[in-house]
Amino acid sequence: MELKFYNSLTRQTEPFHSLKPDTVGMYTCGPTVYNFAHIGNFRAYIFEDFLRRTLEFAGYKVKQVMNLTDVDDKTIRGSQAAGVPLQDYTKPYIEAFFADLKALNIEPAEVYPAATQHIPEMKHLIEALFEKGIAYKSDDGSVYFSVERFPAYGRLAHLDRSALRSGVRISNDEYEKESFGDFALWKGWDEKDGDVVWDAPWGRGRPGWHLECSAMSMKYLGESFDLHTGGIDNLFPHHENEIAQAEAVTGKPFVHTWMHCAHLQVNGQKMSKSLGNFFTLRDLLGKGYTGREIRYVLLSGHYRQPLNFTFDALTAARSALARIDGCTDALRLRAKETGADDGVRVPSTLEAFGAALADDLNASEAFAALYAFVRSANAALTAGLSPAGAREALEVFAKMDRVLGFIDFGRSAEAEIPAEVQALADARAKARAEKNWAESDRLRDELARMGWQVRDSREGQTLRPVAQ
Numbered sequence: 001m002e003l004k005f006y007n008s009l010t011r012q013t014e015p016f017h018s019l020k021p022d023t024v025g026m027y028t029c030g031p032t033v034y035n036f037a038h039i040g041n042f043r044a045y046i047f048e049d050f051l052r053r054t055l056e057f058a059g060y061k062v063k064q065v066m067n068l069t070d071v072d073d074k075t076i077r078g079s080q081a082a083g084v085p086l087q088d089y090t091k092p093y094i095e096a097f098f099a100d101l102k103a104l105n106i107e108p109a110e111v112y113p114a115a116t117q118h119i120p121e122m123k124h125l126i127e128a129l130f131e132k133g134i135a136y137k138s139d140d141g142s143v144y145f146s147v148e149r150f151p152a153y154g155r156l157a158h159l160d161r162s163a164l165r166s167g168v169r170i171s172n173d174e175y176e177k178e179s180f181g182d183f184a185l186w187k188g189w190d191e192k193d194g195d196v197v198w199d200a201p202w203g204r205g206r207p208g209w210h211l212e213c214s215a216m217s218m219k220y221l222g223e224s225f226d227l228h229t230g231g232i233d234n235l236f237p238h239h240e241n242e243i244a245q246a247e248a249v250t251g252k253p254f255v256h257t258w259m260h261c262a263h264l265q266v267n268g269q270k271m272s273k274s275l276g277n278f279f280t281l282r283d284l285l286g287k288g289y290t291g292r293e294i295r296y297v298l299l300s301g302h303y304r305q306p307l308n309f310t311f312d313a314l315t316a317a318r319s320a321l322a323r324i325d326g327c328t329d330a331l332r333l334r335a336k337e338t339g340a341d342d343g344v345r346v347p348s349t350l351e352a353f354g355a356a357l358a359d360d361l362n363a364s365e366a367f368a369a370l371y372a373f374v375r376s377a378n379a380a381l382t383a384g385l386s387p388a389g390a391r392e393a394l395e396v397f398a399k400m401d402r403v404l405g406f407i408d409f410g411r412s413a414e415a416e417i418p419a420e421v422q423a424l425a426d427a428r429a430k431a432r433a434e435k436n437w438a439e440s441d442r443l444r445d446e447l448a449r450m451g452w453q454v455r456d457s458r459e460g461q462t463l464r465p466v467a468q
Contacts, residue, residue: 001057003055003058004359005360005361008260009155009255009257013360016257018060019226023062024060024226025065025221025227026052026055026063026221026226027064027067027213027221027225028048028064028065029066029229029230030097031069032075033093034072034093035078035093036100036281036282037096037097037100039266039279039284039294039298039309040264043309045104045106046298047361048066048261049106049107049405050303050361050403053107053402053403053405056402057357057399062110063221064110065113065217066111066112068094069212070090071115071116071206071207075089076192076196087116094114104295105292105410107405121215121216122211122212123198123201124215125185125249126200126202128249129245134248135185140176141188141202141203141205142184142186143188144177144185145182146178146179147181148178150248153181185208185245186203186205186208187205188204189203189205210237210241210245213238214245214246217242218246223246223254225255226257227256227257228258229261230260231261232261232262233263234260242254259303262307263307265307265308266308284314292409292410295409296317300367301364304360321406324370324374325464327374328397328407329455329462329464331377331381331385334386334387334390335387336387338387339387341388342389345380346389346392347376348396349373349376350396352372356369369400370400370404373396373397380393411464421450424443425447428443428454
């Protein structure tokens with residue numbers, strides 16, 4: 001299975017080959033933990049999870065690193081406004097972030113480095129840049145990266161360097177820089193930062209945002225690694241600056257393949273609190289939608305195309321998932337039956353599914369392969385599919401779900417049924433046997449209020465907890 005991804009660095013789709021056989025080093029830009037992450041953030045995290053799962057589907061072992069930005073202007077100002085230490089301020093948002101990842105069935109990364117825990121690595125990188133003659137200190141104690149002294153700057157964005165004003169000292173964002181395009185590696189201490197400060201050979205202060213990712217990614221993945229991902233808004237200047245910092249020190253290619261996710265829109269507009277279309281995951285869960293349904297919607301479009309998020313899409317996802325559930329439930333019932341194996345199998349669409357994944361994560365074609373298999377499985381069940389055939393069909397669904405992560409997520413085939421729930425279900429079965437449809441419907445609604453879904457088939461009635 002040869003994977004092909006669009007590489008933002010070369011601006012073309014190209015075959016993917018890892019630097020080490022069967023192993024992929026992958027860095028993903030994580031959250032700035034000053035508030036709850038919103039669904040635009042999770043569009044990117046779902047894309048990265050889809051990528052990770054695809055790599056694993058193709059046989060790679062993945063080492064993923066996702067940073068936690070717990071020191072920057074936003075976290076510092078937030079902690080000061082709340083009147084609590086920085087670590088106490090960011091802790092609940094970090095915990096909420098991990099809870100949100102779990103709610104969306106996003107596989108955990110191997111490492112979640114926090115910026116405040118990697119200051120020594122950042123200072124070491126700055127020292128190396130001073131030794132190369134690329135870093136310089138300004139009058140206020142800040143340290144800057146000089147783009148004029150690093151001719152390779154601009155590999156991702158192809159920055160028009162003629163727009164940079166060199167040779168003069170200008171004031172920008174309260175800091176003096178030699179050139180307009182220079183960026184901060186270290187911000188000299190300011191009274192507005194309070195006690196958020198670290199000592200360094202060039203003066204007290206704190207690291208710049210761009211520096212954090214370069215230092216942490218190289219610590220855990222090496223000076224050169226396979227994949228770096230993020231939202232398209234990270235491409236410039238953040239990722240551009242990461243490349244400059246790393247390659248100016250090592251002289252080696254920093255990252256082989258860069259992949260960027262397009263923006264999320266809500267009801268056709270940019271997400272904004274002023275427009276009333278700004279949602280965190282908690283907002284959507286509070287409206288009665290499930291993490292499973294949200295994952296389905298965020299995964300449904302191609303990662304390089306803007307995705308329009310609507311409540312109609314969530315409603316459609318609920319219906320689509322119910323259709324998949326009906327098929328897999330029926331297959332599980334058939335798989336438990338006894339009977340001879342007639343050799344009939346549901347035609348697998350795994351090859352088409354894998355080809356879609358290999359084609360730069362073509363989600364729409366992967367979904368098409370999934371639903372083609374659902375249709376074939378339903379037709380085979382109607383025609384009398386054998387238990388052995390049902391079991392093999394379930395194996396195909398399991399392989400697809402290893403990538404999609406929403407087929408069985410939030411559902412439990414062997415959930416323990418409380419006695420009071422089972423009593424209501426037995427009463428409903430009796431009402432149906434007596435053709436007392438009104439009572440049967442009443443009991444079905446009562447079970448739904450208790451969080452249990454009833455499904456009827458020729459084999460009888462089954463109970464499942466409502467997916468969360």
